Amino acid sequence: MKSRIKLDLTELMRIPGLSGHEDRVRRAIATKLSAAGVESRSDRLGNLIASFPGTGPSVMLFAHMDQLGFVVRKIDEDGGIRVERLGGVPERALASQSVTLATAKGDIPGVIANKSHHATTPDEKYTVFKAPELRIDTGHKSKTEAERAGIRIGTPVTYHGAAYDLAGDRIAGTAIDDRAACAVLIEVARALASRRHGPPVHLVFSVQEEFNLRGAVVAAQTLQPDIAIQFDLMLATDTPDMADRGDMALGGGPGMSLYSFHGRGTLNGVIPHPAMVRLVEETAAQEGIDLQRSAQTGILTDLSYVQLVGEGVASIDLGFPMRYSHSSLEVCDLGDLEALTQILIAALARIGPDFDLSRD
Numbered sequence: 001m002k003s004r005i006k007l008d009l010t011e012l013m014r015i016p017g018l019s020g021h022e023d024r025v026r027r028a029i030a031t032k033l034s035a036a037g038v039e040s041r042s043d044r045l046g047n048l049i050a051s052f053p054g055t056g057p058s059v060m061l062f063a064h065m066d067q068l069g070f071v072v073r074k075i076d077e078d079g080g081i082r083v084e085r086l087g088g089v090p091e092r093a094l095a096s097q098s099v100t101l102a103t104a105k106g107d108i109p110g111v112i113a114n115k116s117h118h119a120t121t122p123d124e125k126y127t128v129f130k131a132p133e134l135r136i137d138t139g140h141k142s143k144t145e146a147e148r149a150g151i152r153i154g155t156p157v158t159y160h161g162a163a164y165d166l167a168g169d170r171i172a173g174t175a176i177d178d179r180a181a182c183a184v185l186i187e188v189a190r191a192l193a194s195r196r197h198g199p200p201v202h203l204v205f206s207v208q209e210e211f212n213l214r215g216a217v218v219a220a221q222t223l224q225p226d227i228a229i230q231f232d233l234m235l236a237t238d239t240p241d242m243a244d245r246g247d248m249a250l251g252g253g254p255g256m257s258l259y260s261f262h263g264r265g266t267l268n269g270v271i272p273h274p275a276m277v278r279l280v281e282e283t284a285a286q287e288g289i290d291l292q293r294s295a296q297t298g299i300l301t302d303l304s305y306v307q308l309v310g311e312g313v314a315s316i317d318l319g320f321p322m323r324y325s326h327s328s329l330e331v332c333d334l335g336d337l338e339a340l341t342q343i344l345i346a347a348l349a350r351i352g353p354d355f356d357l358s359r360d
């Protein structure tokens with residue numbers, strides 16, 4: 001299982017899929033599902049949905065396909081590219097990164113310019129530039145040349161897709177947030193394809209999470225699930241700079257969020273349904289899987305909005321520990337992804353027709 005997850009993950013990590021431009025990722029996932037004998041369909045916004053019939057409360061499992069990045073704002077006369085940020089771009093970690101501009105004429109490589117160190121003043125050494133001040137160098141010598149190559153205002157820009165093996169089961173690379181969860185869901189689809197009974201399950205590979213967190217809501221409105229389980233990163237806190245923030249170790253097993261909140265303009269978060277917390281805890285105990293716990297402000301996923309659909313959806317965020325979120329090289333551990341897959345398959349099997357979601 002682990003090697004299959006690795007293969008899916010590293011393939012998906014290399015495909016550019018800025019929010020609103022997820023088409024290539026969606027096609028790759030649909031192809032993998034189809035190879036597993038699973039049919040899928042897309043809605044108008046671009047969510048990819050695969051449904052498995054069953055009895056009992058219906059479950060929507062989802063992970064987002066999109067990644068953060070930039071959009072071309074202007075091309076300077078000398079061919080330098082100016083961009084707007086899309087999503088939580090970490091400006092501190094942008095200088096001299098390689099990027100991909102996905103144009104109708106094909107992918108164009110570029111470099112985020114960084115002033116030559118030899119000419120950097122002492123002040124500038126410790127200055128972080130905001131995304132709108134950055135320039136991307138694609139090698140084109142003029143605006144006309146860049147445009148002729150296919151670069152236009154609105155062209156999506158993402159980190160250059162990469163995946164590296166680190167020691168042990170660790171993987172470094174682009175958009176592990178949230179392609180790792182997409183790889184987990186693909187593996188779950190393979191298991192569901194051959195199951196005999198269980199609740200109705202809808203797998204949703206959602207769009208625009210990094211943009212406005214609301215792509216998955218559209219799928220939830222269509223599917224009207226009773227239960228929603230969202231898969232995304234959990235902040236690993238086992239590095240010195242994160243030690244005070246929690247108790248989440250990379251390689252320590254999948255995580256469950258007990259509280260998330262983001263108050264900066266968004267004012268939302270998820271406090272999971274008690275029945276879902278119980279289900280995940282009991283499943284982990286039964287399967288002998290270490291389960292880690294997370295409670296964080298500053299975190300927000302699209303589940304915040306999905307939980308509010310219809311009469312309310314019994315919700316929980318599950319995930320995999322990850323380091324260096326939103327930088328060009330994030331790090332996860334394949335063991336966590338495998339355990340997350342196992343816990344999920346086992347939890348679904350425990351949701352029978354009498355699964356109680358009442359608040360009495």
Ligand SMILES: [Zn+2]
Binds near residue numbers: 064178232
């Ligand atoms: Zn994410």
